[in-house]
Amino acid sequence: MEAADPQSCGGNPSYGLCVKNGSSERNSLQFDDPIVKNLVDNGRSILGFSMTSPDLVICSASPDNAGISYCDSPELFKKNKNCYNLDSSMELSLENGINGPEVEVYNVHKTPTVKFSNVCQTIEPEEELVSPEASFELHPPPVTKDDESPRDYSLNDDEMLEDGRVSQETESEGSEDEEDIGVEEKFQKLKRDFECQRKELAVTRRELGELKRENHKKSSECQEAFNSLNELQNELMRKSMHVGSLAFAIEGQVKEKSKWFTSLRDLMRRLKIMKMEHMKLLEEAEAYKKYEADISEMGLIIKSKMNEQIELHEDLKSKYVEGAKVQKELYNKVLELRGNIRVFCRCRPLNAEEMKGGASMALDFDSAKDGELTVLSNGSPKKTFKFDAVFGPQVEQADIFEDTVPFATSVLDGYNVCIFAYGQTGTGKTFTMEGTEEARGVNFRTLEKMFDIIKERQKVYRYDISVSVLEVYNEQIRDLLVSGNHPGMSARRLEIRQAGEGMHIPGLVEAHVNNMTEVWEVLQTGSNARAVSSTNANEHSSRSHCIHCVMVKGENLLNGEHTRSKLWLVDLAGSERVAKTEVQGDRLKETQNINRSLSALGDVISALATKSSHIPFRNSKLTHLLQDSLGGDSKTLMFVQISPNENDLGETICSLNFASRVRGIELGPPKKQWDTIELLKHKQMAEKTKQELKLKDFQIKKMEETIHGFESKMKEKDHKNKTLQDKVKELESQLMIERKLARQHVDSKIAEQHQMKHQEEQNNSILRSTSLTNRPLATLKNFNDPAKPLMENILKPYSIPFSTIESSIKCIDHSEKENNPDLADNKSLLPKRASRASMCTMMTPRIPSAATSRRNSLIPLPSLTQFQTPFIPKLSNQEMNEESETTNCSQPLQQGHSESPKEVKSGVKKIGSILRRSIHKKGQVRSPLQHHMRKVGGVNVGMEKVRVSIGSRGKLAQRGVQVGNGSRRGGGAKETQHKNSHKDKERAWI
Numbered sequence: 001m002e003a004a005d006p007q008s009c010g011g012n013p014s015y016g017l018c019v020k021n022g023s024s025e026r027n028s029l030q031f032d033d034p035i036v037k038n039l040v041d042n043g044r045s046i047l048g049f050s051m052t053s054p055d056l057v058i059c060s061a062s063p064d065n066a067g068i069s070y071c072d073s074p075e076l077f078k079k080n081k082n083c084y085n086l087d088s089s090m091e092l093s094l095e096n097g098i099n100g101p102e103v104e105v106y107n108v109h110k111t112p113t114v115k116f117s118n119v120c121q122t123i124e125p126e127e128e129l130v131s132p133e134a135s136f137e138l139h140p141p142p143v144t145k146d147d148e149s150p151r152d153y154s155l156n157d158d159e160m161l162e163d164g165r166v167s168q169e170t171e172s173e174g175s176e177d178e179e180d181i182g183v184e185e186k187f188q189k190l191k192r193d194f195e196c197q198r199k200e201l202a203v204t205r206r207e208l209g210e211l212k213r214e215n216h217k218k219s220s221e222c223q224e225a226f227n228s229l230n231e232l233q234n235e236l237m238r239k240s241m242h243v244g245s246l247a248f249a250i251e252g253q254v255k256e257k258s259k260w261f262t263s264l265r266d267l268m269r270r271l272k273i274m275k276m277e278h279m280k281l282l283e284e285a286e287a288y289k290k291y292e293a294d295i296s297e298m299g300l301i302i303k304s305k306m307n308e309q310i311e312l313h314e315d316l317k318s319k320y321v322e323g324a325k326v327q328k329e330l331y332n333k334v335l336e337l338r339g340n341i342r343v344f345c346r347c348r349p350l351n352a353e354e355m356k357g358g359a360s361m362a363l364d365f366d367s368a369k370d371g372e373l374t375v376l377s378n379g380s381p382k383k384t385f386k387f388d389a390v391f392g393p394q395v396e397q398a399d400i401f402e403d404t405v406p407f408a409t410s411v412l413d414g415y416n417v418c419i420f421a422y423g424q425t426g427t428g429k430t431f432t433m434e435g436t437e438e439a440r441g442v443n444f445r446t447l448e449k450m451f452d453i454i455k456e457r458q459k460v461y462r463y464d465i466s467v468s469v470l471e472v473y474n475e476q477i478r479d480l481l482v483s484g485n486h487p488g489m490s491a492r493r494l495e496i497r498q499a500g501e502g503m504h505i506p507g508l509v510e511a512h513v514n515n516m517t518e519v520w521e522v523l524q525t526g527s528n529a530r531a532v533s534s535t536n537a538n539e540h541s542s543r544s545h546c547i548h549c550v551m552v553k554g555e556n557l558l559n560g561e562h563t564r565s566k567l568w569l570v571d572l573a574g575s576e577r578v579a580k581t582e583v584q585g586d587r588l589k590e591t592q593n594i595n596r597s598l599s600a601l602g603d604v605i606s607a608l609a610t611k612s613s614h615i616p617f618r619n620s621k622l623t624h625l626l627q628d629s630l631g632g633d634s635k636t637l638m639f640v641q642i643s644p645n646e647n648d649l650g651e652t653i654c655s656l657n658f659a660s661r662v663r664g665i666e667l668g669p670p671k672k673q674w675d676t677i678e679l680l681k682h683k684q685m686a687e688k689t690k691q692e693l694k695l696k697d698f699q700i701k702k703m704e705e706t707i708h709g710f711e712s713k714m715k716e717k718d719h720k721n722k723t724l725q726d727k728v729k730e731l732e733s734q735l736m737i738e739r740k741l742a743r744q745h746v747d748s749k750i751a752e753q754h755q756m757k758h759q760e761e762q763n764n765s766i767l768r769s770t771s772l773t774n775r776p777l778a779t780l781k782n783f784n785d786p787a788k789p790l791m792e793n794i795l796k797p798y799s800i801p802f803s804t805i806e807s808s809i810k811c812i813d814h815s816e817k818e819n820n821p822d823l824a825d826n827k828s829l830l831p832k833r834a835s836r837a838s839m840c841t842m843m844t845p846r847i848p849s850a851a852t853s854r855r856n857s858l859i860p861l862p863s864l865t866q867f868q869t870p871f872i873p874k875l876s877n878q879e880m881n882e883e884s885e886t887t888n889c890s891q892p893l894q895q896g897h898s899e900s901p902k903e904v905k906s907g908v909k910k911i912g913s914i915l916r917r918s919i920h921k922k923g924q925v926r927s928p929l930q931h932h933m934r935k936v937g938g939v940n941v942g943m944e945k946v947r948v949s950i951g952s953r954g955k956l957a958q959r960g961v962q963v964g965n966g967s968r969r970g971g972g973a974k975e976t977q978h979k980n981s982h983k984d985k986e987r988a989w990i
């Protein structure tokens with residue numbers, strides 16, 4: 001069967017069916033209705049389904065029949081315009097399926113429109129949809145009135161006869177001039193043709209009936225698909241709602257989580273700071289521990305030193321005991337010497353001149369060993385003197401010094417010692433004291449001995465020796481070590497001052513000597529500077545009293561004792577008789593001064609001998625200077641020098657008498673000359689050390705206290721750290737509990753939602769059943785009557801006013817729901833939503849919704865906005881109400897009159913694309929969406945992370961959904977079968 005070409009049919013605007021016979025004869029059945037032409041055109045309907053294929057509906061916007069789509073191809077439209085009457089239009093409704101009798105043709109002033117259904121867009125244009133698939137809902141087509149019987153496009157026999165008659169009349173009128181026989185034959189032929197055509201028409205009618213039935217089948221399948229599509233949309237809607245609520249819950253959880261994280265971060269920072277402080281305190285504590293260890297080490301060292309000192313002290317004590325013994329022995333010897341003044345008598349030998357003059361010896365030295373000296377007069381003993389020692393003319397310098405050594409020792413022991421030589425001029429005083437280079441005198445030897453002893457004592461004692469050399473010349477003190485002081489020259493006068501430690505001459509040069517070389521130089525310097533002149537008695541007579549003052553500072557290294565002692569080595573000027581020496585001028589003056597000072601010395605000695613209360617030390621410079629040595633607390637050694645010449649006997653006896661008086665002086669026990677300054681210094685040092693020890697003890701106590709304080713602080717810090725760590729742990733545990741509670745809350749919400757949905761569905765089903773029961777029995781009969789068209793049965797329940805659905809759509813603001821789960825959970829809104837969903841669930845066999853997988857992102861797909869913008873705004877409230885009303889009315893095909901063809905086109909396109917996409921999504925894996933969501937990137941990253949963190953919850957939710965659908969599990973096998981069949985159908989459609 002082919003659609004007849006209008007042009008081939010004589011250019012008549014009317015159309016018909018051309019039937020090919022087996023004899024290749026082409027008979028055409030012409031119809032005025034262009035729809036019939038469309039039905040048979042190329043075996044495919046421009047309505048979108050094939051007349052020859054059982055696959056039925058191919059969506060006009062389907063890419064499979066893009067070139068044959070209905071009304072969306074301008075070419076076809078143009079072609080149709082060219083082919084049909086320009087003014088004619090048609091209007092088909094797929095809502096009622098492709099039902100031949102239901103196809104109505106309108107001739108004039110009709111706009112070709114196609115009404116799939118009243119597409120109910122549940123999502124407002126401004127809404128942020130979660131899923132485009134969930135954003136629309138296709139409602140079943142409006143009800144076709146039962147009383148509207150489908151128009152039968154078949155031609156009646158009468159009409160055909162009339163047509164034949166008409167054609168016969170026209171032919172007969174046209175063939176008046178033809179022959180009668182031919183007419184009869186033609187008539188018969190035409191009659192036969194007519195009969196054939198009638199038969200063919202009957203066949204065609206049967207075929208048309210078959211086509212109708214097939215059409216019914218296809219329409220029922222289409223309705224099923226439509227219902228399943230609605231079901232899927234509703235499921236998608238529910239899922240999107242669920243996803244929105246989940247997203248809101250997640251957002252809340254994320255916010256709470258961020259708060260917890262910030263608090264946790266703060267706590268961690270505090271903990272870090274506390275840890276840093278703890279580390280610092282630990283370091284300080286370690287440092288203090290080190291200090292403590294150092295202090296303990298110091299204490300140990302001090303203790304060891306103390307022990308050493310104690311040992312040394314003990315050693316010194318023992319040594320001191322030994323020294324004390326020696327000292328006692330020496331003291332006993334001194335006592336044996338009758339006091340502290342020892343007098344040695346030395347007689348010089350006769351000089352060559354005296355020997356020439358035949359001088360005789362006036363002294364007897366036979367008992368000299370016993371310290372006795374006998375003065376002879378004319379060969380007979382005149383007087384005997386007893387001295388500590390008597391040295392004859394042949395006694396050498398060294399022998400004399402042997403008895404002098406103890407005085408040197410006494411000086412280093414801290415005693416003041418005075419060794420002086422007294423005697424007549426020229427008797428050898430200078431020789432005894434100074435000596436010569438070959439025969440050193442007492443001065444040199446004493447100092448030498450002293451240095452020897454110092455060397456011996458250097459490990460125990462430390463000495464400082466300085467030497468001053470001065471002379472008393474004409475009652476003036478002269479410093480012989482000052483350069484430029486020449487004899488006879490006026491020099492700066494030195495005065496004697498009384499100091500704490502004795503007599504002191506300010507400005508006197510003190511030459512420090514460390515060895516005998518230096519001593520010799522000093523002695524030579526002084527000797528050279530001494531005033532010496534030649535007299536009758538002595539070629540080199542000393543005209544002054546020469547005094548060597550050796551100052552000794554000793555320090556006992558063991559006990560720290562300091563001593564300051566003096567050794568006076570005095571070479572007195574020789575007494576002489578003026579008449580005898582016959583001196584004049586300066587020599588006389590010098591002699592007078594010398595004798596005066598010697599007389600003063602004699603007076604002092606006499607006073608000391610008689611223990612006079614007044615000792616005239618100040619009568620002369622000499623006695624004043626030797627006050628310490630003669631005073632009693634020093635040791636004195638006097639060499640009384642005598643001449644053996646009988647001519648000098650008088651002077652000898654005077655000298656011996658003087659010496660005898662000196663020897664008779666009983667001086668008190670010598671006193672050790674302690675260095676009081678050093679003693680004071682040591683006392684101060686001892687006090688200082690005591691104070692330092694006290695301070696150190698105080699510091700040690702303070703350090704111990706600080707260490708104790710730090711330890712207590714450390715303990716406090718440790719306690720604080722522990723408490724903080726416990727707090728952190730508590731907070732973490734609280735956070736975990738909160739997370740668990742939030743998860744449980746979300747899961748419970750999801751479960752509640754599912755339960756609510758389930759209940760609502762049940763309620764709605766009950767309501768629908770009640771509404772069905774309230775319906776007329778005829779309708780129910782029709783519904784249950786399989787002979788009736790399925791669309792009639794299906795579309796009946798959709799008589800619910802659409803305004804309620806629309807209002808429910810309006811009321812549900814998805815954006816608000818997503819941001820406010822309470823709103824989403826609002827029970828007042830749920831029935832509206834449920835009423836919309838129930839329209840699909842009640843009347844169609846329930847297609848179990850497969851557990852739709854969660855979307856990978858919550859952001860809307862780009863296609864949604866494209867879809868919403870042109871289409872959704874058109875569905876205003878009024879329009880929707882109108883549409884719902886018109887849906888209820890008997891003319892469903894007139895609903896789209898208010899819409900322009902372009903809008904309808906775009907709407908149809910979008911609906912088709914959405915349907916295709918949703919079916920494609922249902923039939924295929926959701927990978928495209930996932931792929932798309934992965935591409936979304938930046939915005940979705942945060943939520944993606946959150947999703948990862950709540951993945952288990954998502955699973956739980958999915959489980960919850962499955963649990964919520966537990967009632968469906970009973971028919972699980974059936975459902976799966978149904979699913980598979982449904983999917984197979986979808987694939988077949990695609």
Ligand SMILES: Nc1ncnc2c1ncn2[C@@H]1O[C@H](COP(=O)(O)OP(=O)(O)OP(=O)(O)O)[C@@H](O)[C@H]1O
Pocket residue numbers: 347348349351393423424425426427428429430431432537538540541542543572573574575641
């Ligand atoms: N024991 C002695 N052995 C040898 N020579 C001596 C001895 N004593 C004195 N002489 C000599 O006698 C001389 C005079 O001696 P010295 O100058 O020492 O006497 P003096 O007492 O100091 O006289 P003055 O009082 O005038 O100074 C010197 O030449 C000295 O060498």
